[in-house]
Amino acid sequence: MEFEFKAEDYPTTPGVYIMKDESGLIIYVGKALNLRKRLTSYFRSVQRHTPKTRVLVSKIRAIDVLATSTEKEALLLEASLIKKHRPKYNIVLRDDKQYVLFQLDKKSEYPRLKITRKVVRDGSVYFGPYTSSYYARETWKILGKVFPLRKCSDSTFRNRARPCLYHDIGQCLGPCVNVVPRERYMELVKKVEQLLSGRAADLVGMLETEMQQASANLEFERAAQLRDQVRAIRRTIEKQSVVLNSLADMDVIALSATDQGLGLGILFIRRGRLLDNKNFFWPGLTMDEAEEVLSSFISQFYSATKFIPGKILVPFEFDGNPAAELLSERSKSTVRIRTPHSLDEKKILEIARQNASLSASERKKDSILEVLASKLKLPEPPQRIECIDASHLGGEGMRVGMVVYEEGLPEKSQYRVYSFPELENSGDDYAALYNWVGRRIESGPPWADLILIDGGLGQLNSVEKGFSDFWQDDDPAPALASIAKGPSRKAGELDDRIFRPGRKNHLPLKPGSPELLYLQQIRDEAHRFVIGRQRRSRKKKTLNSELLSMPGIGPKTARLLWDNYSSIEEMKKASASELAEIEGIGKKKAEQIHHAFQSL
Template sequence: MQKPDSATIPQAPGVYLYKDDRGRVIYVGKARILRRRVLSYFRPEGLPAKTRAMLAHAASLEYLTTTSEKEALLLEASLIKKYRPHYNIVLRDDKQYVLFRLNLKHPFPRLETVRRARRDGARYFGPFTSALAARETWKILHRAFALRRCSDRAMKNRVRPCLYHFMGQCPAPCMGLITPQAYHEAVHKVCELLQGRAVPLLRELRAEMDQAAEELEFEKAAILRDQIRAVECTVERQAAVLPGGGDMDAIGLFPAGKGLALGIVFVRNGAVTDGRAFYWPGLSFEDAPELLWSFVSQYYSQATPPPRVLLPWLPPDLDSGLDDNADSEAQEPAQAARHGQDLPAAPDRVEEAAQAANGALLSGRELLEQTLADRRGGPVRIVPPQHAADNRLIDIAQSNAREEARRCQNQDELSILERLAAALRLPAAPRRIECVDVSHTGGRQTRVGLVVFEDDRPSRSQYRAFAMPDSGDDYATLHGWIARRLESGPPWPDLLLIDGGRAQLAVIQRALAEAGQEGLFSLAAIAKARDEHGQADRRAGNVADRIFVPGRANPLPLREGGPELLFLQNVRDATHRFAIGRHRRARSGAALSGELMRLPGIGPATARMLWEKFESVEAMRAATLADLRSLPGIGKARAAILLEKLKNLS
């Protein structure tokens, strides 16, 4: 890409977007001063290899200005998530983790699982990266400490206690069978446990159990014994690392041979509660500074940050790495401002220099800390290790990163089909994959598109479109399509993928069973992820589709953005495009046939014959007399009449 004219670049904070020759965004960056930052990419030497590769593919540059650098930082994270540029370090697994929520202002709080913390005065505990582990903990807590499970609306409308009350797992506050004070005693114990204060809680529970036993209240003592066991079971999953307590996230890096891995552990009240690891192939240790800053910015744009984020070291600001010349240019006006000299620079440079002299400009770290503090509603510090306990946490995070790198590199040695077989629990690698999708408009011109992949490559010569009876019932259409597919015979697929959810999968299973062909081939269904309102999430950049297989109620736990899920999404998208294309073609054909039959002397049979021969209005209008005479049953005289009518066809 050629160096842009400096006069065309704004001298304001904002975001810049490099695009390739097809208009796709390949890199997004933010800058305190756009002109200085962009021009620093075109200095003669000293650019990292990844930056040189990006410039070689860039064809154009666009800018979005903001009123402050903090707004630019937030906009950058939003655009990276939206476009997922090739040359940015993108956090693929950016899902919301599970949190526990307790609204202590309610007279009878309910322990809820949520994905997002809000500033509503409630207490939040977590995060839990595994929804299954969070659910198990939630069940243990409810069995040990009787709390209500129903929603506020259901609680208000109850006329008798629920089943959990008779199981001893709900005190029935809906019926007034417990006072708020007594209910909050159980809530207090749950809070103590979730805050990591298990030792004093266990001591208190054992004392209450001993006292109940001495007073011969054996039923109460048994309940307390079960609570002690539940607390111990929960505590076993946590490792104490900070005797004094405290909340923080610790991040560790591990440079593998073919990429860079990052691990993060969550410490709440001095105990490690959970952790995650990520791997980026193709990155080297040279990319570590950008990875650390980019990860913190993207990750905490979705998750609530703790008061302390621990990095293995404090990398330099990215601006300082690419903008050395610009920074040195800024020093002279700043020094002049300190000594009261005249400033020959432009007004915006004068203002910047004055701010620098007064210490008003924030470093990248300080800016990021302010942004995270706004999200948390309290101070957030990004710090390197301060003592031995911090180093121990970094070691734990680095160990997780090392294991993730080893796992990913081992997986890379397997083919995508072998990995897919392992993910879907298939008996062997699916060499032939067929995928189906139903397309129609209001139940008319219904088509079932069938796409074939052989050895992980599309086999377009085997694509087929099945014309089905008009119906708005996709389930009935799929049921009828199975009979058509069985009639067509082998080769049978190793895996049939259905564009749909559990219901579509169940219909295919039932149709095969009714035909006596159950188990003829493996089945799976792919459905869009659900958003916070329970609707199909069709937002751009969504990578969280769900995969269902027979005999399992919940979707498979495939990693979002993982190669197995991305491959299945590619197969589904190809099928979706093919089915829609054939449906549109059928719809156009129906409309064209209707237009043709409006012409005198053309009936349904002739209209269909013309459509099958020419397939479009343009082709019919361009037809010659010889073309029309080649149609069966069309003589010279009738061909001349048809030619005249078709020339006038609009």
Template sequence: MSILEQNIDLKRYPTAPGVYLMFGEQEAVLYVGKAKNLRARLRSYFSAAGDGRGQIPFLMAKVRRIETIVTDTEKEALILENTLIKKHRPRYNINLRDDKTYLSIRLDPRDEFPMLQTVRKVRRDGALYFGPYASGTAVRETLKEIYRIFPLRHYPVEVCRRRGRPCLFYQIGQCSAPCHGRISREDYRSLVQGVIALLSGREREVVGDLRERMANAAQQMRYEEAARLRDQIRAIETTVERQKVAGEGGGDQDVIGLHHEGGEIEIALLFIREGKLIGRRTYLQPWCLDEDELLSSFLREYYARDVLIPGQILVPLELSDAEALEEWLGERRGRRVRIVAPRRGDKLRLVELAVRNAAESFRERGKRRTASREVLADIQERLHLRQVPQRMECFDISNVQGTHGVGSMAVFLDGEPAPQAYRRFRLRTVEGADDYASLREVLLRRLGRGLQEGELPDFILIDGGRGQLGVLSAVLNELGLEERVDVAGIAKSRVLANLRGKVVERSEERLFVPGRKNPIILRGGSPALFLLERLRDEAHRFAIGYHRKLRGRAAIRSALEEVPGIGRERRKALLKHFGSVRKLRQADLEEIAAMPGMPRPVAEALYAHLHGDGEN
């Protein structure tokens, strides 16, 4: 019996709906939950039969106190729980590590000449959104087919109108050039309606309309137009044939399947749009919640982001808080949302399909884990490490002539990138281009925090040779970590030439480890070398991206510091709106004045500053 069980009095907790927080050592929030009846829910954690979840005994052994917050309704408890989970990120709550949302296609029919945009955030702004799409490649393929059939504009009208003639897309028949008056507004609107119908899955409606227009054109002996319409029909039919029909009756649905095995549970989410399966996403979670609570938590965390919410969500089991979830989802979507646990028919078959996808994803993930373990074991053996490098970190420094110096840390867990654990460091104490001093500062900050938080890597890879490795070894000795963390340095391959300078070869990547004079050479193309190179490249990419971002901010700040009315917040808004100084300089006065929150006099002063007083 834990200390908490000995001292807790369940009778003092209310029977109202609300949220409960479980605190551990140093007041760290371990778990946040909600309940219709707080007392009954908390009693289940201490019942003789147990809660039924494998990790609950481990959780309760760490809990030191429980705090409750009463709400008026279950829906209010749901919203509050979401807020507290985002604030505290408790260890035992569900955590969707991959927080990247899928791409969607946006079209605003209120524009004079609507255009298609790819976005990751779905907002309630009156525009139409289609998707989600599993990858950028899927979006590009979709847009390529659409532009061939319905040639909408590709760029803002104002940008195109500054050109003397239509762009290349018009020349190859993938833009109708409304910016130069090559199509009437009415004809362009008919193209837009065709795009909306096609993206909505109403291909028969589009094909029927095109066939009718083709017949009329043929009767009037406009054979070129009839041939063009015929090609559009064929393109649509070819595109539709590649789609997999998932169910009869159409409609937009998200379908969820669960597969639990051992101490983990795989969640598969299928995207059904107009009866067609357009994508799949899977998540692996520790099985620390019962299925009802885990599924409810998943729905709250996934749909709390800026994603498309369909009218119907199919789930494999009844949810105790389905009514509150439906109300919350309906408010986010702006229309009614139903959560259905089907028992028969086509909808049940869709759920069974999702369950099979979850099981298959778990099996494939297991294969990748086995392969990763073999690669990590090979790295341990070849580099003579004391332990299997389950958590690997790599550091890199980036600057240009000593300015805007930054450091980066990329992290691989069990051989796979863990972007949520990546960190960026803006150098505080180093001036100029001193890579060794910069690396020392970054390492001291990372490892010092790791000692405090109890989270250290098994293995550190440094992008560099003996010099950078010496800095790393000195920092580990200073912190007393030389026996706890394995290290190595990876140096880029060198270009070699023979005595006459005619035959040029590139050497293999070289790996340096402490206490060894000669570098270790791994076979080119080997999985172990590929993994280490991938880790190094991730750290380099992350450092370069942060460095460019700081340079862009500094450039726009220096360009705008002398403009009256342009303060810190407005500079940030300009950078966010235009993206760079170059794009800001390319914008005309009307585009700058149209930016939200930009007064006309300030826009005129800014334009004059960027282009010279005589060009306003």
């Protein structure tokens, strides 16, 4: 039954509209300054819409609206709903992970430089982002060798009784136990801040002058230290290129369309240097959707815990005022979203566009997902793959781990572990997989296009029977396949075998073929994930038993402690006043817990 749109049913206020299909599934979320006017545009001159919008309109069976007082509030609500429901026809940012940053806590008496993925508005100074955590950690190691700042956490720093290994190898001045003049320590902090702020040339010049003076004064050990600092700085900045004459901090976003779809490139410019870049791609989209892509990308990408520069360059004018207001609120400083003005800014925007174009053109039609669909006889490429693996330790702790791959990439935020206490001590993998189907259906969509099971025909048949008994949706159940070790039965061999329902024999996939290697990669990720969770659960169970055996600590208090500390060692180091700061633990209880830990 087609949806009958009546404009008078909707308000003229700002807000968010939620479109649903015949099963009640949310298929699109949008925002509008005037809800009635925006919704009317969908049902007027439908033939002038893009193909994607025409298909969307044909699927609509209900529209809900949520009114807001401002367009900025609507933008914030839209981003939140997209992230939660991941509607099929929205521009969903799959790779929205937090990138690596350097954090320098300037409020501490002895600041430390640490790697983080979240921005906390606590007065710290942040540098980055780096899309490569490996490169960031290598840089951190180099800086730690020549600028010996403390490495330990604040809690450890306050409770340390003797110097750590970093002090012994000369990579920390040991302010925790040594009397280090703060002026000398802050000189190192200033140098690190200069380097990461992009003032490397000034820092190198200053250090080379100090090195020459030390050498002239026959202070050869001091001169050698300064020489190592200069080399470390040059190694750190050699991968960065100067792209702007001004010492500007900005992100530059550009779009490029090909026959394959729409690519987006973003460059991270810090102090005029190109620090890093990242590319995104949405298959099947055209430049007709460019404004929607850009608006949706900005609201989803720049979260409150991500570093947000003061300037974001975009390729064309669009209604970015609500987004700029939202980002300014998130970063607690003014953020401007605008098109390039100077020749330098136009050149850097072209570099971003070329990156976006390269990313889009590299998407081959004959992708691994299309090859997989052909080899497994699937109706279309599996955009969402769920892989499950049943695991237990000697029959104890029966669990099924599930990893999720979307558009060929792991979606770690959707990984899950399902526990089955009713199967404790049974070691029955088949029953666990059968029961998993019921649990998975209870959790609801999004449904997988393909479910990959770690195991052979027995495991495959258990999952197939589960869907036969529990699946009640009008649409077909997800496609199934299982992956079992080959005749060698050795991990890492290339002769694993793929089974599909309705076949007694395995599929003729060649050992070492891209599609088989890809399925092996997903299976190995599921195995790694569930085993890791299994061990973590077993360890925590043991530690929790130790914790609960202590006087004054019951299940509720143990939960509060685990929520605030990652190990019993950290709990032991915490002072009574620190424990008392935990909500739910008073001063008297904190002293009792602290005394119990000190008695161990």
